Amino acid sequence: xxxxxxxxxxxxxxxxxxxxxxxxxxxxxxxxxxxxxxxxxxxxxxxxxxxxxxxxxxxxxxxxxxxxxxxxxxxxxxxxxxxxxxxxxxxxxxxxxxxxxxxxxxxxxxxxxxxxxxxxxxxxxxxxxxxxxxxxxxxxxxxxxxxxxxxxxxxxxxxxxxxxxxxxxxxxxxxxxxxxxxxxxxxxxxxxxxxxxxxxxxxxxxxxxxxxxxxxxxxxxxxxxxxxxxxxxxxxxxxxxxxxxxxxxxxxxxxxxxxxxxxxxxxxxxxxxxxxxxxxxxxxxxxxxxxxxxxxxxxxxxxxxxxxxxxxxxxxxxxxxxxxxxxxxxxxxxxxxxxxx
Numbered sequence: 001x002x003x004x005x006x007x008x009x010x011x012x013x014x015x016x017x018x019x020x021x022x023x024x025x026x027x028x029x030x031x032x033x034x035x036x037x038x039x040x041x042x043x044x045x046x047x048x049x050x051x052x053x054x055x056x057x058x059x060x061x062x063x064x065x066x067x068x069x070x071x072x073x074x075x076x077x078x079x080x081x082x083x084x085x086x087x088x089x090x091x092x093x094x095x096x097x098x099x100x101x102x103x104x105x106x107x108x109x110x111x112x113x114x115x116x117x118x119x120x121x122x123x124x125x126x127x128x129x130x131x132x133x134x135x136x137x138x139x140x141x142x143x144x145x146x147x148x149x150x151x152x153x154x155x156x157x158x159x160x161x162x163x164x165x166x167x168x169x170x171x172x173x174x175x176x177x178x179x180x181x182x183x184x185x186x187x188x189x190x191x192x193x194x195x196x197x198x199x200x201x202x203x204x205x206x207x208x209x210x211x212x213x214x215x216x217x218x219x220x221x222x223x224x225x226x227x228x229x230x231x232x233x234x235x236x237x238x239x240x241x242x243x244x245x246x247x248x249x250x251x252x253x254x255x256x257x258x259x260x261x262x263x264x265x266x267x268x269x270x271x272x273x274x275x276x277x278x279x280x281x282x283x284x285x286x287x288x289x290x291x292x293x294x295x296x297x298x299x300x301x302x303x304x305x306x307x308x309x310x311x312x313x314x315x316x317x318x319x320x321x322x323x324x325x326x327x328x329x330x331x332x333x334x335x336x337x338x339x340x341x
Contacts, residue, residue, distance in 0.1 A: 001218070001219050001282065001283065002217055002218065002219070003214055003217050003219055003301050004217075004301070006219075006301050006305050006309065006318075007300045008300050008325075010300060010325060010331060011325065014325060014328065014329065014330060014331050015154075015331050015335070016154075016330035016331060016332060016333070016334035016335040017155060017334065018156055018158075019164075020334075023167075023182060024042070024043045024044040024183055024184065024185050025043065025044070026042070026043040026183050026330070026336045026337055027040065027042060027043070027327075027329055027330070027337070028041040028042060028043045028046060028183075028337050028338070029041075029320060029323070029324060029329065030339045030341065031312060031316070031320055031338065031339070031340045031341065032341045033316075036316070038320060040327065043183040043188075043336075043337055044188055046294070046339060047188070047191050047192065047195060049339060049341060050192060050195060050197045050250065051195075051196075051247070052195060052196030052197065053197075053198075053242060053245055053247035054242065054247045054248045054249075054250055055198045055199075055200055055238060055239055055242035055243075055248070055249050056192060056250050056252060057199075057200045057201075057202060057235075057239065057250065057252060057256045057260060058166070058181055058199060058200070058252045058253075058256060059166075059178040059181060059201075059202055059203060059204050059252065059255045059256045059259065060168050060170040060171060060201045060203055061169065061170075061171055061203050061204060061255070062170060062173070063148060063149070063164055063169070063172075063175070063177050063206075064142065064149075064172055064175065065142055065143060065147055065148055065161060066083035066084075066142075066146060066148075067080065067082050067146060067147040067149045068080070068081045068082075068083070068110050068115070068145060068146055068147075069081075069110070070108040070110040071109055072101060072106060072108055072109075073107040073108065074106075074107070075101075079096060079098070079101060079102060079108050080097045081094050081096050081108060081110075081117060081130065082094055082095040082096075082097075082175075082208070083175075084127065084207070084208060085207075087129060090138075091129055091131050091132075092129070092130055092132065093123060093127050093129055094127060094128050094130045095127055095128075096119070096127075096128045096130075099126055099128070102119050103119065103122075104119050104122065105118070105119065106118070106119045108130075110145050111141075111144070111145045114141060114144075115133075115134045115142075115145060117130040117132050117133075118130065118133070139172065147161075148164045149176065150164065150333070151176065151332065151333055153299075153332060153333075154334065164177050164182075165177060166182055166184065167184060167185060167186050167189070168181070168189070168201070171203045171205075171230075173205035173228065174206040174207075175205075175206060175208045176206040176207075176208065176210055176333075177206070177333065178204070178206060178253045178256070179333045179334075180252050180254070180294050180296050180337060181252050181253055183337050184252075198238045198241070198242055198247075200234075200235040200238040200242075201234075201235055202229065202230065202235050202259045203229060204228070204229040204255045204256070204258065204259045204277070205227055205228045205229075206255055207227045209224070209225025210303075210304070212225065213301065213302075214301055214302070219282060219306065220282075222280065223280075224279065224280040224303065225278065226276040226277060227255075227258075227277060228275070228276055229259045229262065229263070229274060229275065229276075229277055230273075231263050231271075231272055231273055233272045235270075236270045236272045239260075239270050239289070240269050240270060243268055243289065248292050249289055249290055250291065250293070250294065251290045251292070251293050251294070252294045253293075253294065253295055253296075254293075254304045254307050254308070257281070257290050257293060258277060258279050258281065259277070260290055261285075261288060261289065261290060262277040262279045264288040264289040265288070266288060268288050268289045269289075270289065280306075281310050282303075282306040282307070282309070282310055283306065283309050283310045283313065283314050284310070287310075292339065292340060292341055293308065293311055293339070293340045294338070294339050295337065295338055295339075295340075296331075296335055296336070296337055296338070297321065297324055297329060297330075297331040297332065297335055297337075297338060298332070299332065305317070308340070311340055312340055324336070324338075
């Protein structure tokens, strides 16, 4: 399977730069695999496609405001630091721009010295290990000084940090939002539960690798980045109960899907677990537990588009994307949604 098999034409003006005023006012394209049909709805109409006994699986990860803009202590040069992974209490693996100004020993000040980072090592892919010095609670300082690490295709400044969080975000650790969940409001989730649909919360901390382009022509040679996930006893019980009683498992987003398919046994059941996953789902993959998917419209030639194509088929998904372009759907993180039945 070639990388070019997952390409499509996207006019730049269809890349959503800002969230809508109301989350659930996004458009919703509904693909019915049995009928081969496409419907065009608003996201709040999603309730029509959920039935009592179904289980909606959401990813409750919370995005870290991980983008820090500081100055080099000795020269005053501007430096951007993006937190990638916590190594220990005060040390983080980071992406630093420009890297040439961040050699070991370099000290970077943020918020007039409220937070100071010292580069202590250079690791794989040129990432820097940075040890931070501060008084107080790191997370609170980060919340004050940090910005949301928006994807590179979003160039507008985000006025409200909470719009790059789901309304159910709980466990901090993501470098990017699980964007399919951004369409849900508290009111819509209440409607879902009142209809008799169970909601199971799993956690997968989205890594920046989600934005890394596939660089090999033969997609089978691509190696996925690994991400940490957790499924607790309550979520496993809700999912297994719905599956056993014949309900559909409806995954909200590719991150929930990767979590479920990593943890699922061959018989389609799940046990409480946690760990790291680098599962790569592409056409030909046999889904063990996920029946339906709610997702956004993804980048050309991305692993996310490959996952969506695996649940339906590549040709049908690309046709749907063509239709979305024609009908001026909004694409990517702050864009519109698709549901595959």
